[in-house]
Amino acid sequence: MVLNKVPLPIGGIALAITTLGGVYDLYGVPARLVLGAVSFLLLALPLLKLLCVRGQVREVLSSPILSTVVGTFSMALIVLSGYLKPFSWHFAFAVFLLGAALHTALIAWFTYRFLFRIPVPKMVTTWLILYVGYASISIVSPAFGVQESLGLWVFWFSLTMCLALVPLLLWRYVVVRAIPEPEKLFICIFTAPAALCLVAYLKITATPVAWFVWTLGVLTLVSLFVVICFLPKLLSLPFYPSYAAFTFPFVISAMAGRCFELYLTEGGIQVSALHWVAISQTVLATCLTAYALVRYAMAAVRMA
Secondary structure, eight states: OGGGGGTTTHHHHHHHHHHHHHHHTTTTTTOOOHHHHHHHHHHHHHHHHHHHTTTHHHHHTTTTHHHTTHHHHHHHHHHHOOOOOOOOOOHHHHHHHHHHHHHHHHHHIIIIIHHHTTGGGGGGGGGGHHHGGGGGHHHHGGGEEEEEIHHHHHHHHHHHHHHHHHHHEEEIOOOOOOOOOOGGGGGGGHHHHHHHHHHHEEEEEEEHHHEEEEHHHHHHHHHHHHHHHHHHHHHSSSSGGGGGGGHOOOOOOHHHHHHHHHHHTTTTTOHHHHHHHHHHHHHHHHHHHHHHHHHHHHHHHHOO
């Protein structure tokens, strides 16, 4: 059966492509419809696998890595709901609520089943997909007027979990190490937490606190530059489904860079270097997403 061969992490690429449309929007590039259509097609395959392949849901829920990776599906639904709003507000809002409910259910399951049972030396950065990726609700919430009733609370939850998990994960990856080769690619996820929190905060807050924005902005850039130092080694690894880690973390970092630049510009602060950094982030995110998609396509051809 063809669906058996579909790797579930491809949902991360669908999420990245959808989010990339939002990044281009910030530059006035009208690419949302095309990227949204590509993202929908990519998202449909793993979703069909979950629904149609017997025992697939049970396998996912019994795996501490897969049960976090599928959080990219709910995040993609949340982001795609913003694409659907111009066509049908009610349908788009229903998709938004579905994505939010699925992500909430995944967090509840993972917390109950794994969070307090896995020792720190066995932690994986994919945990951040669930707990910090929850902030995708905050990012899209203004489109449906629920930024205060829902988006704000989700943001503070995601930020709290970010502050709790990132130090533990840094200790696990820097001190403990002993990382299996396929999981080394998950190092890229370290670029996402501060960026997600920054974008979410700027989306839901009418009067952002300057020092808070600056802190998240600097952390976003520092985490990106640190991970970039690992890129040559990571790109030299053979293909694994975890290649999806090359996509969304860099895309959301590009969005955060652009949002940070716009925030400063609106405040009367012109930093030309930051403008070119933001553009470079977008170019890098686009190239890495395209590269991961090509590698997935090559792998699919080999398995055909």
